[in-house]
Amino acid sequence: MPLHAALYSELRKRDAQAVRAAIREGSYDRHTAGLAPGKLQCNLAIVSENVALDFLRFCQRNPKPCPVVGVGNTGDPFLPILGKDIDIRTDVPRYRVFRDGQLAEEVTSIGHLWSDDLVTVALGCSxxxxxxxxxxxxxxxxxxxxxxxxxxxxxxxxxxxxxxxxxxxxxxxxxxxxxxxxxxxxxxxxxxxxxxxxxxxxxxxxxxxxxxxxxxxxxxxxxxxxxxxxxxxxxxPQNVLLNAKLPLCITHAPGHMLIADVDETLEGPAFQTMKQT
Amino acid sequence: MPLHAALYSELRKRDAQAVRAAIREGSYDRHTAGLAPGKLQCNLAIVSENVALDFLRFCQRNPKPCPVVGVGNTGDPFLPILGKDIDIRTDVPRYRVFRDGQLAEEVTSIGHLWSDDLVTVALGCSxxxxxxxxxxxxxxxxxxxxxxxxxxxxxxxxxxxxxxxxxxxxxxxxxxxxxxxxxxxxxxxxxxxxxxxxxxxxxxxxxxxxxxxxxxxxxxxxxxxxxxxxxxxxxxPQNVLLNAKLPLCITHAPGHMLIADVDETLEGPAFQTMKQT
The missing domain is CATH 3.30.2040.10 (PSTPO5379-like domain)
Structure with missing residues (x-):
């Protein structure tokens, strides 16, 4: 079994936090299908605050393709509404960085790109x-x-x-x-x-x-x-973000999702009452 | 039968657009329970753009009390996502105007208060x-x-x-x-x-x-x-808006809701694909 397959097999037995920890430390940078079964996985869109209100309006008007499940505070890389200590700079296996509507790079962390101006939007996935x-x-x-x-x-x-x-x-x-x-x-x-x-x-x-x-x-x-x-x-939403030719926007790489701590049903009290940490 | 009861009884037979027209022309300024059966009725919050992103984040994080069903463009009093020619300045029977967290006035239209800076947020209701x-x-x-x-x-x-x-x-x-x-x-x-x-x-x-x-x-x-x-x-959300002591915010008066053209189930294609007019 190739090393990445063995790692994937091992990660399938771990919970969402453990999977995110492996991603954060750089041990795992591949697709997330089948990991942390039962937990919500999310599409990711990170945009500047000056277009965030319009992007949220866009998502609200098009809820079938763009179902918002979490929005970060401006400049804050954490998403406590979706899980404990989620750091959006490191906890997604692969990111795509777009500049002026063109793919600029694909990376495994975005700490070097983070700024006080950025807003994270997490969207449900299929x-x-x-x-x-x-x-x-x-x-x-x-x-x-x-x-x-x-x-x-x-x-x-x-x-x-x-x-x-x-x-x-x-x-x-x-x-x-x-x-x-x-x-x-x-x-x-x-x-x-x-x-x-x-x-x-x-x-x-x-x-x-x-x-x-x-x-x-x-x-x-x-x-x-x-x-x-x-x-x-x-x-x-990725396609729409590209068409908008924003100076900078960041998404996950397809299939390489953010894994949340909340259940994929969004049932239970956690999603409704989870406190900011 | 008092005149307002007769009017209510007559309005119960009309569709959402006809009810809004009666409200708009000032013929009806009372509660909307039971009107336009099957159509979505909405709570209303109108805030300045500079707090709109935070208000939408607040609603997204607290979806049970604050389920967003429509958001207007900044300065635009129309809400095509919720219905034909909805003019939020006139189409709600009664509004409450709050200044610095205090009720300033209750009015039947807000045309005199409207500005290029305002964002309308419509929320589902019980x-x-x-x-x-x-x-x-x-x-x-x-x-x-x-x-x-x-x-x-x-x-x-x-x-x-x-x-x-x-x-x-x-x-x-x-x-x-x-x-x-x-x-x-x-x-x-x-x-x-x-x-x-x-x-x-x-x-x-x-x-x-x-x-x-x-x-x-x-x-x-x-x-x-x-x-x-x-x-x-x-x-x-009204309570939270008041606590925030915004210089200006506008809500509907309790029970005096915005009546939309979309079905209250939000089923059917209208809500997903309705074009901006």
Whole structure:
């Protein structure tokens, strides 16, 4: 077993804090799927305070692709609402740094970039409802095949806010026709993680030309008794941030998420009453 | 029948836009309970842009009392995400204007106060889950008795953001002991309208000294076979805004809500894809 696979296997047995500690100290910088099962994993967007209000307005107006689960104080790298001692400068395995809308670098910590001006926004991610689908006996093709979920630009307009505008990015998962209704019901229970699908069936209806040519990720086959089902995708805010050509913004690298201490259901008292530390 | 009762009765037959038109032209300035059934009604908070980011952070960190359903652009009195031609300067029956944490005036329009600096935040309200409780055969005592729901200051700390901090305000509704579980399940389906209860049973557990002495609203009796059930209350953000002693903030008058065009379930495509007009 390669060293990183052995480490991943070992980390799967640890809790969220232990996983973050391994990431923080540089022992682990790979994808987070399957780690700290049951804990919320988050997309990440870090922006300057002067656009943070507009970015939050944008997320509020487009809650399916941009479900906000945590917002840091300006200049404060900690996110106590999501977990103990989360330091956003070090606790994500890989970050992407964008300058003027271009990828400038991919790094494993952002301490050198942090400033009093930055605001962290954490957004729910599809791992949450995928786990629920699998737990309810609905297989998820790209996970079965160890691929990256196929993602597509759609023609679905987003509600703009300030410099933030564009069209929704959607993921596609083939679902057996007898389970499509269940898939809607199960994922609808997680509005903080993209919620119910945004469409099903003919890809042309939402402006997708060819399901075999995703804009990001890998194509997956749709069987004869399956329906392509589309969910709002967490790449949407990244795409919108890039289009805004901000002087600086930082996101996680796809698949390399922030792992929170709160349950992915957001049930229980922790999320509602956790005190600032 | 008094004139205002006749008007209320007539307005109950109209849709949300027609009700807002009557409010806008000054024909109706009373409470909105029962109007435009099935449509989302909203608590209102209007603040200066310089505290808007912190207020949104506060709401995000305290989603049970402060569920944001709409945020206006700075200086823009329209809220297209919530409905056609909603003009927040005129479309709420009564407003409360606070200066330095003191009630300065109660008015039926705020056109004279509007400025390029103001940001409107609309928050879900308890009407939504009360309607669902009643539709599921769970009676709501204060509605049966034509009283105002009893509201209490609690000892439950809120997660602070900037100048915004304090304790949660909760409402209490007596629920038959056999229906408490149902009441949790039913209201949990509306996270944008305070969601599931925050507590049940002994009021002292959440810092309430005497259920017969609410801080706002009217006391209601709790029967022998009933349990007092507590929900997060939309007065919480008002209370927190007052404590912050802002030079100016504007809220709706209790019970005099903004009526939106979107369904109170927030289901259907309108809320997700409504274009800015």
């Amino acid at each position: 791992f949450t409802f995928e786990n629920a689908l699998i737990a309810n006996g609905i297989p998820v093709r790209h996970i079965e095949q160890d691929k990256t979920v196929p993602m597509f630009r759609t023609s679905i307009p987003l509600v703009p806010a300030g410099v933030f505008a564009g069209e929704m990015v959607a993921t596609m998962r083939p679902i057996h026709k007898d389970r499509v209704e269940d898939a809607y019901r199960i994922s609808a229970a997680f509005p903080h993680a993209h919620g119910a699908p945004i469409a099903q069936g003919n890809p042309a209806d939402i402006g997708i030309a060819d399901l075999n040519k995703p804009d990001w990720g890998d194509p997956v086959d749709v069987g004869n008794d399956e329906v392509p089902v589309y969910w709002a995708c967490g790449v949407t | 009407f939504t889950f009360e309607n669902a409780l009643i539709a599921n055969g769970i009676p709501v005592r204060h509605i049966e008795q034509d009283k105002t729901v009893p509201m209490f200051r609690t000892s439950i700390p809120l997660v602070p953001a900037g100048v915004f901090a304090g304790e949660m305000v909760a409402t209490m509704r007596p629920i038959h002991k056999d229906r408490v579980e149902d009441a949790y399940r039913i209201s949990a389906a509306f996270p944008h309208a305070h969601g599931a209860p925050i507590a049940q049973g002994n009021p002292a557990d959440i810092g309430i000294a005497d259920l017969n002495k609410p801080d706002w609203g009217d006391p209601v009796d709790v029967g022998n076979d009933e349990v007092p059930v507590y929900w997060a209350c939309g007065v919480t």
